[in-house]
Amino acid sequence: MPIIDLRSDTVTKPTDEMRAAMARAEVGDDVYGEDPTVNQLQELAAERTGKAAALFVPSGHMGNLAAFLAHCQRGDEIILGNLSHPFNSETGSLAAVGGIQPFTLPNQPDGTLRLEDLQAAIRDDDVHHAVTRLISLENTHNRCNGVPLTAEYTRAVAELAHARGLKLHIDGARLFNAAVALGVPAATLVADADSVTFCLSKGLCAPVGSVLCGDEDFIYRARRARKQLGGGMRQAGILAAAGILSLTQMVDRLAEDHARAARLAEGLMEFRDFVVPAPHTNIVRFRMAEGSQVDPQALTAALAGEGVLLDYGNYEGFRAVTHHGVEDADIESTLAAVARHL
Numbered sequence: 001m002p003i004i005d006l007r008s009d010t011v012t013k014p015t016d017e018m019r020a021a022m023a024r025a026e027v028g029d030d031v032y033g034e035d036p037t038v039n040q041l042q043e044l045a046a047e048r049t050g051k052a053a054a055l056f057v058p059s060g061h062m063g064n065l066a067a068f069l070a071h072c073q074r075g076d077e078i079i080l081g082n083l084s085h086p087f088n089s090e091t092g093s094l095a096a097v098g099g100i101q102p103f104t105l106p107n108q109p110d111g112t113l114r115l116e117d118l119q120a121a122i123r124d125d126d127v128h129h130a131v132t133r134l135i136s137l138e139n140t141h142n143r144c145n146g147v148p149l150t151a152e153y154t155r156a157v158a159e160l161a162h163a164r165g166l167k168l169h170i171d172g173a174r175l176f177n178a179a180v181a182l183g184v185p186a187a188t189l190v191a192d193a194d195s196v197t198f199c200l201s202k203g204l205c206a207p208v209g210s211v212l213c214g215d216e217d218f219i220y221r222a223r224r225a226r227k228q229l230g231g232g233m234r235q236a237g238i239l240a241a242a243g244i245l246s247l248t249q250m251v252d253r254l255a256e257d258h259a260r261a262a263r264l265a266e267g268l269m270e271f272r273d274f275v276v277p278a279p280h281t282n283i284v285r286f287r288m289a290e291g292s293q294v295d296p297q298a299l300t301a302a303l304a305g306e307g308v309l310l311d312y313g314n315y316e317g318f319r320a321v322t323h324h325g326v327e328d329a330d331i332e333s334t335l336a337a338v339a340r341h342l
């Protein structure tokens with residue numbers, strides 16, 4: 001049975017070119033800074049994000065956590081969205097490992113945090129207070145329907161943060177989806193941020209890895225944090241070789257994923273059982289319409305029985321993510337399968 005796996009873009013497999021590049025990658029011990037392929041990936045990532053330096057990390061989660069540890073001391077506070085990935089899907093690691101307190105603000109439907117909410121959340125210097133150290137934004141915003149944040153918004157938050165002595169981090173797991181959707185370079189989207197992490201292992205198809213970028217001092221501290229987290233890797237150039245191709249070959253094609261997501265949403269909107277907001281990038285989120293008699297869990301299971309895999313959560317509703325392994329015909333097959341089971 002052919003499988004159409006729309007659960008996530010993390011299910012993408014390395015391309016044949018990636019496997020070939022991995023097989024012949026020049027490697028060294030990256031804990032000594034001696035893996036030439038890792039160094040090449042880091043230079044490329046720094047260039048693409050417009051930062052001075054970069055650090056290859058095993059996951060987006062570790063990239064965020066290493067950034068938080070590099071920016072903050074124990075007892076400090078980070079302001080982030082209530083729908084953000086670090087707050088919801090990273091095992092509470094910023095608190096558990098970093099001793100850092102999250103201060104959450106409501107994410108607006110467009111993925112932003114209101115500037116007035118941010119201003120009000122930054123604590124005054126007072127012996128009672130935690131020290132507000134960092135604002136963390138997410139671009140694209142996973143739970144907010146994959147919406148991209150604009151360069152203008154990010155600049156406004158950076159100005160606000162810097163005026164109050166804070167730093168700004170961008171969880172850019174899908175930063176290149178944002179860049180493609182908005183038609184601006186990734187570096188422009190994060191120009192005013194102090195740090196940014198992005199995933200190679202999602203729509204960009206690498207098997208493993210993310211990159212954290214920032215200035216030299218920050219990356220020095222982040223390297224130490226990565227080591228503290230047990231994330232120092234040795235001949236990691238095998239993995240970095242795939243990541244280089246992610247950045248040089250896989251970015252522009254994200255537009256195809258966005259077009260397929262739009263087509264999927266358009267098809268789903270025709271079923272009266274669903275409420276389907278128009279997608280912005282490669283993430284289609286939809287939920288049952290009020291009054292629908294369809295049981296979403298049973299529908300998800302029935303579709304899985306036919307090889308169409310969707311993500312469903314009681315809180316988040318349905319999520320379908322398009323990626324390199326999903327073709328135009330798969331979108332039509334998915335819609336046909338849904339029609340059979342409604």
Ligand SMILES: *Cc1c(COP(=O)(O)O)cnc(C)c1O
Pocket residue numbers: 058059060061062085086138140141142171173174199201210
């Ligand atoms: C996937 C994701 C991460 C974490 O990446 P992993 O590599 O899975 O650890 C962080 N932030 C967002 C918004 C994500 O979607």
